[in-house]
Amino acid sequence: MGTLVVANVGKAYKRYPGKWSRALEWISGRPRHDKTWVLRDISFSVNPGEAVGIIGVNGAGKSTLLKIITGTTQATTGSVSIQGRVAALLELGMGFHPDFTGRQNVFTAGQLLGLRADEIAVCMPAIEAFAEIGDYIDQPVRMYSSGMQIRLAFSVATAVRPDILIVDEALSVGDAYFQHKSFSRIREFREQGTTLLIVSHDRSSIQSLCGRAILLERGFVIKDGNPEEVMDFYNAIIAEKENATVEVRRLEDGRVQTSSGTGEARVESIALLNEDDEAVEFINVGQSVQLKVEIRIHADLPELVFGYMIKDRLGQPVFGTNTHHLGVDMRHLAKGDRLTLVFSFPANIGLGSYSVSTALHVADTHLAANYEWRDLALMFNVVNLNRNQFVGVSWIPPQVEYQR
Amino acid sequence: MIQPVMFRSLWAYRGFVWSSVLREFHGKYRESLFGAFWSVASPLAMIIVYTVIFSQLMRTTLPGQEQVPFAFSIYLCAGVITWGLFAEMLARLNNVFLEHGNLIKKSNFPRICLPVIVTLSALINFGIVFGLYLVFLAIIGHWPGWMVLALIPLLALQLLFTLGLGVFLGTLNVFFRDVGQLTGVVLQFWFWLTPIVYTLPALPEGVSSAMQYNPMQPLMAAYQTIFLVREMPDFTSLAPLAVLTVLFLLLGAHFFLARVGELVDEL
Numbered sequence: 001m002g003t004l005v006v007a008n009v010g011k012a013y014k015r016y017p018g019k020w021s022r023a024l025e026w027i028s029g030r031p032r033h034d035k036t037w038v039l040r041d042i043s044f045s046v047n048p049g050e051a052v053g054i055i056g057v058n059g060a061g062k063s064t065l066l067k068i069i070t071g072t073t074q075a076t077t078g079s080v081s082i083q084g085r086v087a088a089l090l091e092l093g094m095g096f097h098p099d100f101t102g103r104q105n106v107f108t109a110g111q112l113l114g115l116r117a118d119e120i121a122v123c124m125p126a127i128e129a130f131a132e133i134g135d136y137i138d139q140p141v142r143m144y145s146s147g148m149q150i151r152l153a154f155s156v157a158t159a160v161r162p163d164i165l166i167v168d169e170a171l172s173v174g175d176a177y178f179q180h181k182s183f184s185r186i187r188e189f190r191e192q193g194t195t196l197l198i199v200s201h202d203r204s205s206i207q208s209l210c211g212r213a214i215l216l217e218r219g220f221v222i223k224d225g226n227p228e229e230v231m232d233f234y235n236a237i238i239a240e241k242e243n244a245t246v247e248v249r250r251l252e253d254g255r256v257q258t259s260s261g262t263g264e265a266r267v268e269s270i271a272l273l274n275e276d277d278e279a280v281e282f283i284n285v286g287q288s289v290q291l292k293v294e295i296r297i298h299a300d301l302p303e304l305v306f307g308y309m310i311k312d313r314l315g316q317p318v319f320g321t322n323t324h325h326l327g328v329d330m331r332h333l334a335k336g337d338r339l340t341l342v343f344s345f346p347a348n349i350g351l352g353s354y355s356v357s358t359a360l361h362v363a364d365t366h367l368a369a370n371y372e373w374r375d376l377a378l379m380f381n382v383v384n385l386n387r388n389q390f391v392g393v394s395w396i397p398p399q400v401e402y403q404r
Numbered sequence: 405m406i407q408p409v410m411f412r413s414l415w416a417y418r419g420f421v422w423s424s425v426l427r428e429f430h431g432k433y434r435e436s437l438f439g440a441f442w443s444v445a446s447p448l449a450m451i452i453v454y455t456v457i458f459s460q461l462m463r464t465t466l467p468g469q470e471q472v473p474f475a476f477s478i479y480l481c482a483g484v485i486t487w488g489l490f491a492e493m494l495a496r497l498n499n500v501f502l503e504h505g506n507l508i509k510k511s512n513f514p515r516i517c518l519p520v521i522v523t524l525s526a527l528i529n530f531g532i533v534f535g536l537y538l539v540f541l542a543i544i545g546h547w548p549g550w551m552v553l554a555l556i557p558l559l560a561l562q563l564l565f566t567l568g569l570g571v572f573l574g575t576l577n578v579f580f581r582d583v584g585q586l587t588g589v590v591l592q593f594w595f596w597l598t599p600i601v602y603t604l605p606a607l608p609e610g611v612s613s614a615m616q617y618n619p620m621q622p623l624m625a626a627y628q629t630i631f632l633v634r635e636m637p638d639f640t641s642l643a644p645l646a647v648l649t650v651l652f653l654l655l656g657a658h659f660f661l662a663r664v665g666e667l668v669d670e671l
Contacts, residue, residue, distance in 0.1 A: 114416070
């Protein structure tokens with residue numbers, strides 16, 4: 001139970017040149033339409049209990065793929081085979097009628113999801129408890145806030161643990177409290193063996209929930225691998241411009257480095273230095289360090305911005321900024337120039353392994369012009385040499401007072 | 405051909421079908437003060453209008469039934485109420501997929517549920533009005549007796565005919581929206597080309613012989629026979645309609661099953 005196999009799935013929408021073309025096609029039996037392919041030759045399989053993230057820019061075909069997997073839309077080619085019950089959180093609140101009470105709507109919505117009335121009746125107390133909408137459960141749904149509707153809809157959709165759960169970004173609705181709550185329910189399902197398929201743009205939710213990610217681009221699967229690697233590739237694609245190249249290199253430790261850019265400026269060297277100007281790989285919690293970067297200019301540039309991002313082991317951003325935000329003006333650079341930037345900061349971050357990504361671009365994002373983008377440009381570890389014991393992602397040393 | 409899987413999935417979703425039917429019924433009158441009264445009000449108004457105009461003002465009499473009180477009303481209602489079921493179902497089946505486009509696009513359930521929901525909720529409306537009609541017959545002492553059971557095969561035939569035709573037109577309407585408009589127009593003509601408000605013998609010779617090409621005419625005549633004459637209707641006259649029913653059911657099911665996947669892309 002919980003296996004999902006997508007085999008050579010393709011989806012094409014028919015496009016007719018004129019209003020009468022379809023009628024003529026049906027009558028004559030000769031095709032008169034063009035096909036617009038939104039998905040092509042998608043194949044992958046998901047094992048029971050696996051959690052897979054699907055990412056891609058808008059229009060890459062993510063939603064269509066999910067709709068085909070859930071059976072809402074028919075694939076033009078290929079097939080999907082599923083073992084077990086599927087629940088999809090693609091569209092919350094389907095089957096809700098504004099004039100009926102929450103309780104009545106729970107029944108219809110649950111039945112629309114394929115549950116039996118007696119199953120729903122059994123789940124009703126749990127659904128009420130999870131939605132936390134109190135007495136509103138017996139009020140017409142039109143009196144609900146949109147957040148309350150989402151809560152109730154989510155509670156119904158996840159009332160019975162499915163074998164496969166398909167989640168679209170619908171989860172980003174609702175307040176922070178309910179988001180946490182819904183995420184922990186999804187996590188619970190996962191621990192109990194539910195196969196998970198998530199579509200999201202949110203790096204942290206993909207990386208914290210999924211063990212694997214699939215990148216879709218213009219209807220093709222272009223990458224299928226561990227989430228950090230795929231997310232880096234995805235970011236590189238976003239930044240990709242004409243003539244830019246995306247280069248993927250496997251590092252000695254097995255991790256994959258992605259770099260891209262048009263190459264007018266490049267980072268020649270990058271190092272993390274201690275107080276004695278020695279390059280270090282291990283630093284103490286809270287130690288003052290310097291990030292030293294040397295940049296070579298390969299073409300005359302009116303303007304340049306350097307940015308860096310420190311990421312943790314999971315690839316989640318810990319801290320990032322750039323020279324634009326720091327007020328450093330780098331203008332009128334000539335071919336052959338060499339620049340040195342030194343960023344000094346205390347390493348007030350938690351224990352663990354970190355990586356630094358760098359970007360050379362104009363304006364305040366790497367989207368406008370991307371000269372170079374490099375993931376995993378530098379790696380370092382934070383260890384606790386002489387601080388008090390603590391846990392967490394950051395070092396926030398407190399003063400403590402004790403009164404009695 | 406019709407796949408058994410269609411019926412199995414329909415059976416699995418029977419709870420959804422039933423609660424949708426109830427919801428549709430309750431939803432219509434939920435926020436109104438007089439509730440279900442309104443489902444009776446409009447056919448009642450229509451019957452009163454026709455009765456007053458045709459039997460009182462125009463003095464229409466039915467040959468051979470002069471001694472029966474309210475003869476014309478009995479005749480009229482037998483046709484108007486059953487035709488009302490036919491027209492309501494056909495009009496709603498025409499739009500059933502368009503109306504629920506959002507639901508179809510966004511959730512996965514057996515699509516065949518939708519025509520069934522429409523059929524059942526039209527039957528409920530019909531049941532209320534027809535129940536009143538039967539009460540009226542009992543009060544004026546014109547109860548048809550056991551003859552009323554002949555209604556069952558007639559209604560079954562009518563439902564199947566409407567369902568086959570309606571699913572076919574409803575599917576077609578998704579691809580060519582003209583179908584829905586055309587159906588409305590055709591229904592108008594069809595109503596007046598069927599002896600419901602007038603009688604068949606009242607027509608001139610040439611026209612009444614053309615009536616044999618109207619498959620609904622024998623059905624309406626059968627209803628009128630049951631309730632006015634209180635005799636067994638001529639079932640053999642329904643043969644053309646029965647043949648058409650089988651044809652439309654096969655055509656509708658085949659067409660629906662062939663296009664149901666493509667249908668989603670067009671909503």
